[in-house]
Structure formats: C-alpha cells, structure tokens
Amino acid sequence: MSTSAAGGPTRAVVVDDSRFMRTLIRTLLEDADVEVVADASNGKEAISVVDEHRPDVVTMDIEMPEMNGLDAVEGIMDECPTPVLMLSAHAEEDADVTFEALDRGAVDFVTKPGGEVTSEMPRVKRELVEKIQSAAAVDLSATQRRTRPPKAESEPQTTPESSASATTSTALPQEGSTLVVGASTGGPNVVERVLAGLPADAGLRVLVVQHMPKGFTKRFAARLDGRCDYDVREAEDGERIGPGQIRVAPGGSHLLVTADRAGRLKLELSDDDPLHGVKPAIDLTMASAAEVVDAPLAGVLLTGMGRDGVEGMTRISRAGGHTVAQDEETSAIFGMPKRAIEAGCVDVIAPDGRITEETLRGITT
Incomplete structure (x- = not known):
C-alpha cells in the first residue's frame, strides 16, 4: 500500500488531455491503493485542482490544450508547490521537453505505454507506482535550496x-x-x-x-x-x-x-x-x-x-x-x-x- 507522509494513503491528482489515459492511470493507481482525489484535462485546470485538493503528488502529461504540462508545472510550483511526476512518450524528441520540465520543478518522469497498451501494462503499473511513491516522498524545500548558493555555515x-x-x-x-x-x-x-x-x-x-x-x-x-x-x-x-x-x-x-x-x-x-x-x-x-x-x-x-x-x-x-x-x-x-x-x-x-x-x-x- 502506498502511504503519504501523514500516514494515510498517497493522494494523487492525474492530469492528461486524454480521457482514456486519465481513466487508465486512475485504475492503475487505485489498484495499488493510491487515492486519486481528482483529475484534470489541461494545465490551467490542473493548477486549480491541485490548489483545491492539495495532493501528495501529481502525474502530468506534457502536450495538452490551453496550457501544456511545462507551464502547469511552473504554475504549480509558484502557487501550491507539489511533487510532479511527468508522463513522457518514448520518442527521443520528447526527452528534451522532459528535461525542461525537470528544470521547471518536476521531480521525476515515467514513460507512457506505447504500442500495444495491454502488453505494456505490467511495466507501466510497476514503474508508475514506484515513481509515485518516490515522487510523493520528495522534499521540495531541498530542491528549492539547491537553486541558491550554498550557505557559508553549511560545512561538509x-x-x-x-x-x-x-x-x-x-x-x-x-x-x-x-x-x-x-x-x-x-x-x-x-x-x-x-x-x-x-x-x-x-x-x-x-x-x-x-x-x-x-x-x-x-x-x-x-x-x-x-x-x-x-x-x-x-x-x-x-x-x-x-x-x-x-x-x-x-x-x-x-x-x-x-x-x-x-x-x-x-x-x-x-x-x-x-x-x-x-x-x-x-x-x-x-x-x-x-x-x-x-x-x-x-x-x-x-x-x-x-x-x-x-x-x-x-x-x-x-x-x-x-x-x-x-x-x-x-x-x-x-x-x-x-x-x-x-x-x-x-x-x-x-x-x-x-x-x-x-x-x-x-x-x-
């Protein structure tokens, strides 16, 4: 069972413009005892939903209408800092966009299922649940401290x-x-x-x-x-x-x-x-x-x-x-x-x- 820092089940928000993908991710997470408290179909909606529900972690698609995943990550980090796990396609050209998402504050990423979805499910479920657990455990204050010069008193x-x-x-x-x-x-x-x-x-x-x-x-x-x-x-x-x-x-x-x-x-x-x-x-x-x-x-x-x-x-x-x-x-x-x-x-x-x-x-x- 995936648990939050407070001891209850890990609470997640799922963001994807595909209804099918949102349903699929929700099913995989809930099957692993991750509580999906809400979902969103674009980045703008995601910021509002995350601010309202204050989840432990967010799964974020990259390409979406109205506001893409990159801008949504930035907005979430500005308004209601929450660990964000990017869902990236396998295509090599998506790698650079994924790294940009990490630069903007996302904590990790996992690849979406490609080709035959059914055959990909065991891998996707295993990786997604593991990454959700890791992302939910991230100390965002530590990642923010890394952007500043090391303090003089912070001796090794x-x-x-x-x-x-x-x-x-x-x-x-x-x-x-x-x-x-x-x-x-x-x-x-x-x-x-x-x-x-x-x-x-x-x-x-x-x-x-x-x-x-x-x-x-x-x-x-x-x-x-x-x-x-x-x-x-x-x-x-x-x-x-x-x-x-x-x-x-x-x-x-x-x-x-x-x-x-x-x-x-x-x-x-x-x-x-x-x-x-x-x-x-x-x-x-x-x-x-x-x-x-x-x-x-x-x-x-x-x-x-x-x-x-x-x-x-x-x-x-x-x-x-x-x-x-x-x-x-x-x-x-x-x-x-x-x-x-x-x-x-x-x-x-x-x-x-x-x-x-x-x-x-x-x-x-």
Missing part, C-alpha cells in the same frame, strides 16, 4: 579519518583518477551541477549512473556535454574511457568496468536482470570499478530512494577509495545517501554545492 561533515587527510581543493587529482557518480530521483540537476564544477585540467575519468529509462540517457548525456568541460556521451559496449571523458550508463543496461591487457579501463554493457529493481544499477558500476581501478578512485552517491549504491560505496571504501554522499538538507530524497552513511562507508557528507570540491579534495596528490 567528515569522519576523523577523512578530515585528517584533507588537502586543498586547488591541487589536481593524480593521473588516471576515476570518479563514479550515482543518482536517482531528484538527481539529474544535481549530477549536472557536480560535473559542471569539474575543472578540465583535472583529467578525471568519470562514470555516471542515473536511474533513467532507455531512450533518455542519450539525451541526458548530450545535455551534460553542453554544460561541462568534459567529453560526455552515453557509454558504448567495449569502448575505453580516458582522461577528460564522462560516460553515462545507458537506460536498460548495466555498466561494468573492466581492464584491457594494457591496463586501460574498458566499459562493458550487461543485459543482466535489474538489481534493486533498477537497470542500470549503481552498485554494479561502483563495485566493478573498485575491483579494477588501481589509480585514485572516488564514489559519489546523490539523492534517491532505496539502497542502490550502498554496496558499491562500501566496495570503493574498502578498496581505499574516497566516498562522498549528498547531505539531507539538499537531497530531494535522503534515501540512498542516508543508507550509505549508516553503513559506515562514507568519508564526507556534503551539500550539493560542495560535492565537487570535496570529491576532488579526496583524490588530489
């Missing part, structure tokens, strides 16, 4: 071991240093901010695992490529990753790190079953990197629900790597970072605006 928390070994942030990482970043709900904008802060002359090899469906990670990589100083692309099976390159795990595949005969890092894509219900899984990428990387290694775990990344951060820590987790104040969902911290495998806990600095500090010479 360190363990005695990490504080004793801290170096200045102006030093450059050792040659061959590798960084693995993992994120889930609320993560795309934080990942962007962390990567944008990496100086080009640091020459890191960076792997990003963001829980995201197939078809969206390629556009996510292109988006990151335009906003940081590194070469960013979606990872390809068998390719080698070198200094100054960032590779994003493709949606629908696990990303593993191996080493070739010359000791260079090689990437492999795996079609194994989902781990923790996700594919790609942060744990698998981090654990494989911890096994083969013999240069300085760092792991960063950002906002998200669940425990993916905990085992991976543990492996990196045991291998002598540096680990950084996002703090509770700036995490949309303090789930994965909290569990990693509780597992004792995190060296530094930092607000999103300090994560890049603290990561570099841990792998500098």
Whole structure:
C-alpha cells in the first residue's frame, strides 16, 4: 500500500488531455491503493485542482490544450508547490521537453505505454507506482535550496579519518583518477551541477549512473556535454574511457568496468536482470570499478530512494577509495545517501554545492 507522509494513503491528482489515459492511470493507481482525489484535462485546470485538493503528488502529461504540462508545472510550483511526476512518450524528441520540465520543478518522469497498451501494462503499473511513491516522498524545500548558493555555515561533515587527510581543493587529482557518480530521483540537476564544477585540467575519468529509462540517457548525456568541460556521451559496449571523458550508463543496461591487457579501463554493457529493481544499477558500476581501478578512485552517491549504491560505496571504501554522499538538507530524497552513511562507508557528507570540491579534495596528490 502506498502511504503519504501523514500516514494515510498517497493522494494523487492525474492530469492528461486524454480521457482514456486519465481513466487508465486512475485504475492503475487505485489498484495499488493510491487515492486519486481528482483529475484534470489541461494545465490551467490542473493548477486549480491541485490548489483545491492539495495532493501528495501529481502525474502530468506534457502536450495538452490551453496550457501544456511545462507551464502547469511552473504554475504549480509558484502557487501550491507539489511533487510532479511527468508522463513522457518514448520518442527521443520528447526527452528534451522532459528535461525542461525537470528544470521547471518536476521531480521525476515515467514513460507512457506505447504500442500495444495491454502488453505494456505490467511495466507501466510497476514503474508508475514506484515513481509515485518516490515522487510523493520528495522534499521540495531541498530542491528549492539547491537553486541558491550554498550557505557559508553549511560545512561538509567528515569522519576523523577523512578530515585528517584533507588537502586543498586547488591541487589536481593524480593521473588516471576515476570518479563514479550515482543518482536517482531528484538527481539529474544535481549530477549536472557536480560535473559542471569539474575543472578540465583535472583529467578525471568519470562514470555516471542515473536511474533513467532507455531512450533518455542519450539525451541526458548530450545535455551534460553542453554544460561541462568534459567529453560526455552515453557509454558504448567495449569502448575505453580516458582522461577528460564522462560516460553515462545507458537506460536498460548495466555498466561494468573492466581492464584491457594494457591496463586501460574498458566499459562493458550487461543485459543482466535489474538489481534493486533498477537497470542500470549503481552498485554494479561502483563495485566493478573498485575491483579494477588501481589509480585514485572516488564514489559519489546523490539523492534517491532505496539502497542502490550502498554496496558499491562500501566496495570503493574498502578498496581505499574516497566516498562522498549528498547531505539531507539538499537531497530531494535522503534515501540512498542516508543508507550509505549508516553503513559506515562514507568519508564526507556534503551539500550539493560542495560535492565537487570535496570529491576532488579526496583524490588530489
């Protein structure tokens, strides 16, 4: 059963211009004990309905008459801030619009059923319910705090071991240093901010695992490529990753790190079953990197629900790597970072605006 923060059933508003889709989504949610308190057929109506019913979460279509989903998200965030889950089509051209919705305040997205609706139902229901639960748990005040410069008093928390070994942030990482970043709900904008802060002359090899469906990670990589100083692309099976390159795990595949005969890092894509219900899984990428990387290694775990990344951060820590987790104040969902911290495998806990600095500090010479 899906429950709200107040302890009752999760309360949702469904927004879509298609009567069929509204009915379908309502049926799927109510079957999972999510209470659909109202629906709306366009963005303008959605703002009014959300203001009236004050739900825990909103599912929002993108293309609608009178007012589209993007403007509706903005209106909701201005008038009655509520977690919004976007419903996006599979088409690649819709990915950019979906990311714009995230920029405007939406917390996550799920893909609509495509082709034969009946055959898609098990996937759609599973993903929709999981995403609804995650979205309803989002701390919107944390996402709003991320838009402001980090406060001077918001110092990173360190363990005695990490504080004793801290170096200045102006030093450059050792040659061959590798960084693995993992994120889930609320993560795309934080990942962007962390990567944008990496100086080009640091020459890191960076792997990003963001829980995201197939078809969206390629556009996510292109988006990151335009906003940081590194070469960013979606990872390809068998390719080698070198200094100054960032590779994003493709949606629908696990990303593993191996080493070739010359000791260079090689990437492999795996079609194994989902781990923790996700594919790609942060744990698998981090654990494989911890096994083969013999240069300085760092792991960063950002906002998200669940425990993916905990085992991976543990492996990196045991291998002598540096680990950084996002703090509770700036995490949309303090789930994965909290569990990693509780597992004792995190060296530094930092607000999103300090994560890049603290990561570099841990792998500098």
